Amino acid sequence: MTPLRVQDLRVQLDSGKAVVADIHFALEAGEILGLVGESGSGKTTLATALLGHVRKGARISGGQVLVAGTDLLGLQGEALRQARGGVIAYIPQDPAMALNPALRILSQLQEILAAHAPQMSRAERQQRLRDTLQQVGLPDDQGFLKRFAHQLSGGQQQRVLLALAFILRPQVVVLDEPTTALDVTTQAHFLAALRQLCKTQGVAAVYVSHDLGVVESLADRVMVLYAGRVVECAETAQLFRQPQHPYSQRLLAAARLAARPLEDLSQQPLLLEVDELAVSYAGRRVVAGVNLHVRRGECLALVGASGSGKSSVSRALVGLAQEAAGRLRFAGAPLNLEVGARSSEQRRRIQYIFQNPLRALNTRHTVAQSLATPLRHFFGLRGAALRERIEQALTRVALPVALADAYPGSLSGGERQRVAIARALVCEPRLLICDEITSALDVSVQASILELLRGLQAEGMALVFVTHDLNVVRAIADRVVTLKAQ
Amino acid sequence: MLCLPWRALAANRQVRQGAGLSLLVIGLALAGPLLAPHGASELLGPVYGAPNTSAPLGYDYLGHDVLSRVLVGGWSVVWMALAAASLALLVGAGLGLLAGFSRGPLDRLIRWSADLSLAFPELILVLLVVSLLGREPWLIVLTVAFAFLPGMIRQTRASTQAVVEQEFIEVLRAMGLPRRHLLLREVLPNILTPMLVHFGSMLTWAIGILSGLSFLGYGVAPPAADWGLMISENQGGLVLQPWAVLVPALLIGVFAYASNMLAEGIGRVRAGVLEHTP
Numbered sequence: 185m186t187p188l189r190v191q192d193l194r195v196q197l198d199s200g201k202a203v204v205a206d207i208h209f210a211l212e213a214g215e216i217l218g219l220v221g222e223s224g225s226g227k228t229t230l231a232t233a234l235l236g237h238v239r240k241g242a243r244i245s246g247g248q249v250l251v252a253g254t255d256l257l258g259l260q261g262e263a264l265r266q267a268r269g270g271v272i273a274y275i276p277q278d279p280a281m282a283l284n285p286a287l288r289i290l291s292q293l294q295e296i297l298a299a300h301a302p303q304m305s306r307a308e309r310q311q312r313l314r315d316t317l318q319q320v321g322l323p324d325d326q327g328f329l330k331r332f333a334h335q336l337s338g339g340q341q342q343r344v345l346l347a348l349a350f351i352l353r354p355q356v357v358v359l360d361e362p363t364t365a366l367d368v369t370t371q372a373h374f375l376a377a378l379r380q381l382c383k384t385q386g387v388a389a390v391y392v393s394h395d396l397g398v399v400e401s402l403a404d405r406v407m408v409l410y411a412g413r414v415v416e417c418a419e420t421a422q423l424f425r426q427p428q429h430p431y432s433q434r435l436l437a438a439a440r441l442a443a444r445p446l447e448d449l450s451q452q453p454l455l456l457e458v459d460e461l462a463v464s465y466a467g468r469r470v471v472a473g474v475n476l477h478v479r480r481g482e483c484l485a486l487v488g489a490s491g492s493g494k495s496s497v498s499r500a501l502v503g504l505a506q507e508a509a510g511r512l513r514f515a516g517a518p519l520n521l522e523v524g525a526r527s528s529e530q531r532r533r534i535q536y537i538f539q540n541p542l543r544a545l546n547t548r549h550t551v552a553q554s555l556a557t558p559l560r561h562f563f564g565l566r567g568a569a570l571r572e573r574i575e576q577a578l579t580r581v582a583l584p585v586a587l588a589d590a591y592p593g594s595l596s597g598g599e600r601q602r603v604a605i606a607r608a609l610v611c612e613p614r615l616l617i618c619d620e621i622t623s624a625l626d627v628s629v630q631a632s633i634l635e636l637l638r639g640l641q642a643e644g645m646a647l648v649f650v651t652h653d654l655n656v657v658r659a660i661a662d663r664v665v666t667l668k669a670q
Numbered sequence: 671m672l673c674l675p676w677r678a679l680a681a682n683r684q685v686r687q688g689a690g691l692s693l694l695v696i697g698l699a700l701a702g703p704l705l706a707p708h709g710a711s712e713l714l715g716p717v718y719g720a721p722n723t724s725a726p727l728g729y730d731y732l733g734h735d736v737l738s739r740v741l742v743g744g745w746s747v748v749w750m751a752l753a754a755a756s757l758a759l760l761v762g763a764g765l766g767l768l769a770g771f772s773r774g775p776l777d778r779l780i781r782w783s784a785d786l787s788l789a790f791p792e793l794i795l796v797l798l799v800v801s802l803l804g805r806e807p808w809l810i811v812l813t814v815a816f817a818f819l820p821g822m823i824r825q826t827r828a829s830t831q832a833v834v835e836q837e838f839i840e841v842l843r844a845m846g847l848p849r850r851h852l853l854l855r856e857v858l859p860n861i862l863t864p865m866l867v868h869f870g871s872m873l874t875w876a877i878g879i880l881s882g883l884s885f886l887g888y889g890v891a892p893p894a895a896d897w898g899l900m901i902s903e904n905q906g907g908l909v910l911q912p913w914a915v916l917v918p919a920l921l922i923g924v925f926a927y928a929s930n931m932l933a934e935g936i937g938r939v940r941a942g943v944l945e946h947t948p
Contacts, residue, residue, distance in 0.1 A: 502844045523844050531846040538837035546838045548859040554838075557855075561847055604841075611845065 185253050186210050187355040187388040193247035195233050204230045204412040213386035218403030222626040226412035227392045231360050235268050252355045270300050273349035275359040279341035283333035290329035300352050316351045321377050339370035360392045367490040367652050375402050396439040400424050408432045438631040441659030452479040455646045461510035463496040470496045476665050483647040485661035492667040494650045498617050502536040532562045535608035539620040541600035545592040551603050552588040558611050577606040598629035617648045634659055682939045688932030695925040699744030706738040710895040718911040727913040730904050736914045743895030751876035753811045758818035759869050766826025767853050771834055788820035800888045814879055818872050825868050829861040870933020877926045897922050
């Protein structure tokens with residue numbers, strides 16, 4: 185029997201607007217379907233609707249979700265509760281939030297067996313537990329099982345969730361961007377384990393992601409979602425080779441960033457020199473022995489797994505690290521490790537852009553106010569001249585001038601990141617330090633931000649680009665420095 | 671002050687009612703002395719005399735006109751409560767901002783002293799100071815404000831820290847903007863609403879403490895009129911002439927309730943506002 189068949193599924197808001205509509209597909213046992221699309225395309229809504237759940241303010245207004253022949257949408261109460269987890273399991277995005285912080289791993293695994301399979305004997309449960317842990321690649325010794333979620337690494341937490349989903353031997357698993365919080369290496373291991381499990385146990389999987397690289401390596405088929413409608417559904421190899429729909433083509437083009445043409449920058453003057461930089465945090469050494477240099481117009485990528493000290497190095501460069509040692513030189517002059525001891529000129533010439541566009545802007549200030557602060561501070565601009573510069577800055581990052589009086593709350597993630605870049609650019613920096621600035625953004629937005637940075641680079645701006653996304657590195661970096669955790 | 675969600679506040683029923691009732695009581699206390707038909711300490715009628723046309727609320731334990739005393743007696747509790755809460759707001763917020771922002775030895779010093787004084791029960795502290803140093807109104811205001819300081823400091827410090835950790839502060843710090851700018855222009859607008867909520871609840875407590883002090887005889891001195899004092903003076907005649915106790919008690923209650931409702935309403939609006947910003 186087909187494990188999952190979805191017919192004419194439709195989710196609409198209370199206002200009557202359909203967020204997801206006309207969804208048809210069926211999955212064979214062991215088949216993995218990749219569900220891709222940008223934020224707001226209805227990926228997550230569709231994923232949870234497969235379990236018969238929608239967020240507040242919306243409802244499933246039509247269609248069928250047949251899991252192993254039973255319509256999940258027709259179930260109520262206890263029957264629905266047994267079906268969720270029992271025949272169709274869900275793995276959420278953030279493992280740290282999904283695990284109960286107050287319960288040991290063992291209790292959480294046993295809890296799910298007790299709730300769904302009370303008829304199993306003690307010995308059977310023990311056996312099932314051991315098998316599942318082995319399958320997901322977790323140790324099954326008591327020492328490990330007695331731990332709490334916060335005592336595990338991100339990869340281990342995600343495997344615990346995998347075990348929680350597979351321990352009941354469901355027919356279908358729905359995964360909502362489960363690897364977003366993991367670094368590349370951990371992610372690769374997790375995906376291999378997942379694929380192995382689905383194939384050997386014949387479990388159908390729906391894998392929601394905005395990371396096309398992940399989907400390409402994992403899924404058998406890919407469904408592209410745009411504004412809640414399926415624009416294309418094809419075999420993975422075929423979709424990635426020859427996307428049919430114009431939207432899929434655009435999405436793929438944005439994800440496959442063209443590699444940066446190499447040019448010889450060795451004649452350019454040295455802008456930043458770092459000699460034996462070491463950063464500690466609360467007395468513990470995070471990173472040491474960092475030597476690097478950046479020339480004018482050059483982009484240096486700083487890569488490494490999470491915890492390797494990428495952000496610590498970049499913070500030290502801008503003078504925000506609390507315990508740093510080493511020697512820095514900027515444009516030929518010594519650069520103090522404390523931002524307070526740097527000259528105003530140095531502070532202006534080195535700008536920092538943070539990872540999270542949500543927290544990078546003061547939500548109580550309009551865009552114009554946020555941009556005015558550095559302009560007043562560094563250039564003493566007032567009145568009409570100030571306004572003119574703000575509008576120029578917005579135009580430069582391809583934002584409409586009308587956004588000047590908007591509050592960050594009404595901007596999208598990409599727009600906020602542009603405002604943050606504009607705030608750095610109004611200082612007329614010569615070195616821009618970017619800390620994972622594209623990781624929270626959709627591929628097409630990411631592509632346009634990278635395009636903007638490449639333009640700046642052509643004008644002679646030097647970049648230090650911290651990232652764990654090798655695709656981005658290929659697109660923008662001239663040289664790469666890899667950091668390894670100590 | 672432009673950063674407060676004024677429109678959202680005005681749209682909230684609880685805020686409107688709380689503000690309306692508070693203003694009503696404050697207005698009564700302000701205009702009362704002008705409206706009072708008689709002097710607050712004029713002896714006009716029989717002791718615990720029943721209400722009549724010339725004295726709608728009757729006479730009190732010495733034969734004063736209750737209505738006049740009610741109209742005159744609100745001012746002391748209103749101004750003292752407002753002054754104590756405002757003083758605690760200003761000083762506490764200042765210290766809390768500094769502590770939350772600096773995180774170094776200064777933070778530890780401010781936190782330790784706040785925790786230390788927090789260990790002292792508010793009312794006992796006030797009673798102690800008043801019985802030692804006298805019952806001057808300014809002294810009472812100062813003591814009540816001091817008793818509120820630790821709470822205000824802790825609250826401001828916590829909300830400051832949540833804001834300071836955000837990346838926009840780091841960016842501006844890296845640009846070298848002065849601490850004054852960061853605290854007043856960047857952090858303050860973000861923590862103004864929780865501060866107002868706390869101000870409202872401090873006001874409620876101040877009303878309670880000040881009326882309590884007067885009732886216990888440590889507040890406003892007897893010939894003068896005061897709501898808390900009136901309750902205490904006239905409790906012996908509660909059966910004969912209940913108005914002399916009930917009316918001031920009711921007004922104190924309404925004032926405390928209204929200020930509390932205002933704080934609660936602001937708090938709810940804030941929670942709602944936060945929910946809507948992604």
